[in-house]
Amino acid sequence: VGGFGEGGSETDAAVGMVYATGGTGDDSFNDMAQQGVQQADEEFDITYDEAEPESVGEFEGAQRDFAASGDYDLVSCIGFAQADALSGNAEEYPDQDFIIVDAAVESDNVRSYNFDEPAGSFLVGTLSALLTGTEFAAGNGETNPDESVVGFVGGEESPLIESFQAGFEAGVEHVDSSVEVLSSYVGDFNDTASGQETARSMYNDGADIVFHAAGRTGVGVFQAAEAEGRFAIGVDDDQSVSQEDYADVILASMVKRVDEAVFTAIESVINDEFEGGETERLGLEEDGVETVYGQSIGDQIPDEITEEVETTRQAIIDGEIEVPQEL
Amino acid sequence: MSSGLSRRTVLGAVGALAVLWLVAGLAFPDSWAGALLSIAASPSTHTAMLRLAVPIALAAIGGIFAEKSGVINIGIEGLLIVSAFSSIIVTFWLGSGGSTLALSHHWWGFAVGVLASTLFALIFAVVCIDFKADQIIAGLAVWLIALGLAPFASRIVFDSPNTAGVGRFQNVTVPILSEIPLLGYLLFDTPPQVYIMLGAAAAGWYLLNRTAFGRWVVASGENPKALDTAGVDVRRVRYAAVLLSGIFAGLGGAGFALGQLGTFAGGGETAIGGRGFIAIATYLFANYHPIGALGGSFLFAGLEAMQIQLQNLGYAVPTELIRTIPYATVIVVLVFVGKTQLPEAAGEPYDGDEE
């Protein structure tokens, strides 16, 4: 039984997307992956289908649905939580090509993409620490030079999110150990209201800039920045674009180029160049993670600060700075 | 015989503890007590408390009407979800920032949110009153339907369980009054949904205690047959009470959505996240008193606001545990103040024809 008016047509490639829990529309991680496949859709003649499992237990089945049908040239598994499920499925379907983002699965038909989130977070930590000490006003926000406080809001506690926190705190510490970091978890990636109140309380405690790794909850952080006239830093994609309403308080975003990873993988499949069994480490050097300054106010950040951030970036790439990977 | 403690004793004990805390906190500002005190005393805790109290207080007041009339509405959480979601989506459709017929689109969205919640309450009323459904089960169903429907609709419109953002209500500052020390910033410089909450609590109290309708609601929950034989249509009273619970919950959900959320996240437990259930605990705690429910919602919202701040202090308490404080408090409150007397006929469908 088909849908209304459905018609099949031959294409260069069919892609199955299995998103991380939380699903598309998070304006960050999953949406980035989706942008990758959409970009491929625009540039090549492909079709793609999407699965948005709601819990970790559903990954296995979602991956398998694609793989077992044999209709897909590539199955993209977005998110570290899919690793366990994929290691089984890769073995079961040796002829199916997979990619996985944010984890490493060792199998000949899987290509893994890993991002160096701590390093990316380290850089926005550096940026925040440098700014909180200076007098700076842009868009709808301004810093309070008397207080040297910054904040971090996490979604649910998990080793991954804690690695964002670890990198961020280390970045702040690297610049000025007297800058205080307030860190807090909302316990939910969807609780905008608590995200807002959490960030508000940070701003009220003197924070000038709050960095979030909290999915949808992060929208609350931007709202709080807006309401309190302070700054926020986004995550995963350039949130000054995806959350345009808050562009005048978003200094920068710690971008993970998930879209790049997905796009290049699809491209390689179309060109018959797909190589499994490898793990690509996407760090600062590969531009896999980067600091993208806000569309609207990013260019007002003093040059000496952005230069300092760039110096730090180079130092990390050169191995002069060791970035902690966990708390 | 009486195993529990009386409400009065418990309130007394809580009061004594509070005084002890105050003294300890003032004497040793660096201690736990002092830190907690500074959090509790901080204006940002208070304003956060007021904002977070909105959905809890309004849903609780709504719940009071339904349950007092004999219909236990455990689906209040669903009503909050429905009103929050529909107010956002309607504002989005109309275009946030604009206005139609001299009323800003936010207020149109707000009105539709209340309407949607009332409509759901109407379905619940039909099912419980006319079809004599088990109220707990029907309430649960209302919650589950709302829990599925909001992200379902959102995915169709936005291709995502989350809606787009629509901006939020601005604070409304009452000139002069907002200058009053202590109370001014709290009560007279605050977003509109807080005024709505305060007004609704007063209105709810008046309606329940001072009008004939309010007395009928009480009678319908205690002894519907008495009301029936006094010539008042129990069915109509119950319908009205359940619809009222929809209106109040709608005010809470839409106010919270447009005043606080500015967007609706439909994943997981949604952006409402169980606040409707806290509301039920709140009105039980308040023993069905609308003003008491307002106070109770301050307690729970205050705890939520405090746990947020507590994390910032960086004490080495696991954040996951701190977050359970409000829930644990609900249990403690129920256990010690739990002598709430359910209305005699609550939960029973009324059948006028039966002996």
Added chain:
Amino acid sequence: MNDSGNDRNPRSQRDLAVHLDGITKRFPGVVANDDVDLRVERGSVHALLGENGAGKTTLMNVLYGLYEPTEGRVVVDGRERAFDRPRDAIDAGVGMIHQHFMLVDPMTVAENIAMGNEPRKWGGLAVDRDRIDREIADLCDRYGFDVDPSATIEELSVGAQQRVEILKALYRGADVLILDEPTAVLTPQEVEDLYGVLEELTEQGKTIIFITHKLGEAMHAADRITILRDGSSVGTVDPAGTTREDLAELMVGREVLLETGGEPVETGRPILEAENVVVEDDRGVELVSGIDLEVRAGEILGVAGVDGNGQSELIEAITGLQTPDAGRVSFDGTDVSAWSRRQRIEAGMAHIPEDRHEQGLVMPFDLVENAVLGSQRSPRFARGGRIDWAGVRDHAEDVIGTYDVRPPDADADAESFSGGNQQKFVVGRELERDPELVVATHPTRGVDIGSTEFIHERLLELRREGKAVLLVSSNLDEVRGLSDRLAVIYEGEFVDVTDPAAVTEEELGLLMAGEQPDDRSRERPASNPADGGER
């Protein structure tokens, strides 16, 4: 509407306040009223007499608009009416005081009286509470009532609650007042007061219909009596021209023996002893304040009293349904104060509970499942945690057979049996335990005369077998007829333990109302110091 104020002409055929013409009311499976005619003259007291289930309440519910008649006409004040709901009846000047009071306990007297008819002020935005208080005061003046409008119902005595009900009807401008078994819960003195009120009301032109199944009351208070049997009217009589026996026969359809009784039996060892039992409610108010009692083998100890004077709590303390706050209960010489309800059942304490619907039977269970209630752990029916359902079924069928439970269907749910048959089953189950002691609370309440006789017979038989029986009842004929010794309970204390044969109904009435009769005779003084009257 109220055009006939003092126009008293009881003999005029024309001046009928109410005329029910050929009323038939069918429920699924039951014809509750079958072509009933009722003519009530203005300004008269008209009694509606009949056994339980005869259809009295149903008929009045039809008049009050609660039920729609299947057939027939309702004529009030000479006009035919079709009442859809009580509101319509109220508007036509009909008020009803129900068998179970229709009052909202946590609300005040004033709120109850005005309910549904609240005067408004501020354009309907508020209730004019002053006006309610004023009008209640007026009514109280007029009819000589004394109630506090700001008291809550739960604070009031039953008699006072009844007066609130009457006020409620009057407040609505009722000209016809229906009282459904108004005396069931009253002391004899309160009953006298009620008669006074009725007289006052008829003098002011009101018409009274009052339902009862007590012959004496109908004879005493009514101007006319209509007798219902099995849903049909079997006649309307003038009390002056009939005897109690005639009435009883009309009511039951056969000749009735109005006396029971038993020849004295040798009493044995004490089976049940209670010392200084105290039971408090949640708020610490004493409901039972230090009662002592003793029941010997072969003896029936009766406890008389108006409902709500602590008898329920006393029985619960004895049967183990409630832990007394002080005192000691011994059973067959053993202190059982700390025993659970189950231990007491197993030791041989049978209990016919006050409320068969709530306690004695699990309504949605069939009789087989009900037959094992209380014995579910006894070795007779349960082995290794398993219930021997085949054995239970046999037992249930025995009880059904022996106690003439009708219909004799063990697989039918308890709720599908009539009250009397339910009671017979409970009585049978309890007595077949082969108990040492039977605690029977209102064993014949709501049970028709035939079944009542049967249950009485069984209790007397037990006594003959040398068992001990503790009998609690508010039915004076019953306790007087069956008991060897009779205690009267008032406000949680025994005010007297006496020989039932030596005390008159009037004296009992006074005792039950908490007053001491002047010349009381006590032939057989109580064997224990239970005379708590002076305490």
Added chain:
Amino acid sequence: MRDDLERLLERLVHASVLERLVISLAALVAAILVGGVLVFVSGAFASCRAGLDIAGVTFCYNPMQVYYELFLGSLGHPLEGGWSPMNYSLATTLRQTTLLIFAGLSVAVAFRAGLFNIGTQGQLVVGGLVTAVTVLFAAPYLPGGFVGTVLLVPLGVLAGALGGGFYGAIPGALKAYADANEVITTIMLNFIATGVTATLLSRWFQDPNSANPQTRAVPEYAEIPTLPGVGFSGRMDFSLLALGFAVALMIAIAWLLARTTFGYELRTTGIQPEAAAYGGVDEKRMTVASMTLSGALGGVAGAFWVLMQHGRWLENVPDLGFDGIAVSILAGNNPLGVGAAAFLFGVLDSGSSSINTSTDVPPELVGVLSGLLILFVAMPEFFRMIGRRFVDTDAAPARAAGGGADE
């Protein structure tokens, strides 16, 4: 002929177990109808490349396709070529069925005792963690291989039952001794279970090699074994043995309720507490006991979730406990009905991923459907009314939903 039919229908309307069945089926049909309309209408708001045009409006979704995917997709599309009964979709369906039988029994047992246990979810979360931790702790001390399976699986299940039982006993005791409404306390305890287990996990039990919040994996031999030769491969995370155990437990619970003293006392307490007290049942103890049993069943659900599906405990526990409420309600709280209801919800669960991948309709539809299903099950009066239109019967006394009979 017509008379016979009428009599049959009449009997159906009267007999309580049959009536439940008919009502549950009718509720299912009603929910499917309403859901279908919802799908069709919402298709007008969606955008699609091609759809059904009616009067200028494009309807994107075909309800028939949705239900085809939902019901047949969950069985692995048996009507299409190359179907094998041991397919993954069916394994998913049966896995969910197995887990939901435990969860449904948990809710049903409490329900029959007159308690509304919304807390099965929390009991499952706690029980699952206790299972995982116990097995992880005990495994090094025990031999591996077959012996390990024989020792560790029962140990793990027992540990889960104890953990869940303890967590269920809390609201039971609060209800019995402090009169705290169990609906509220269990809802709160669900939140608390999430917080407490998350804390325990991050403090002590986190798998150091994973960025996922989860414990280490239990040894392979400690997972529920699959039947060799017959049935589903281990990769499908489903074991027929587990389903067999669930069915056996279901029958055992039905037997317990119908045939034993404890079951009799439990049912009596649930229907009429006063009568139970009169019959010598200690109501407080029964409240605690039945909540403990209920919690233990929830814990067993958690244990199987750990030992059958993941081989470890994950912080993100799916909403099996809440689905258990739906299952129990649909089954009229009858343990034997729980099996059928669990299968239906297994189908819904597994079919939702089929909807997700094969159609454009949002899979949240399934949540709406189960909500509708419960709503309709809650109003038997509605179907009786419809029934009476077709059969003119002297209706039996209306009975409240919730306390369905056993036999």
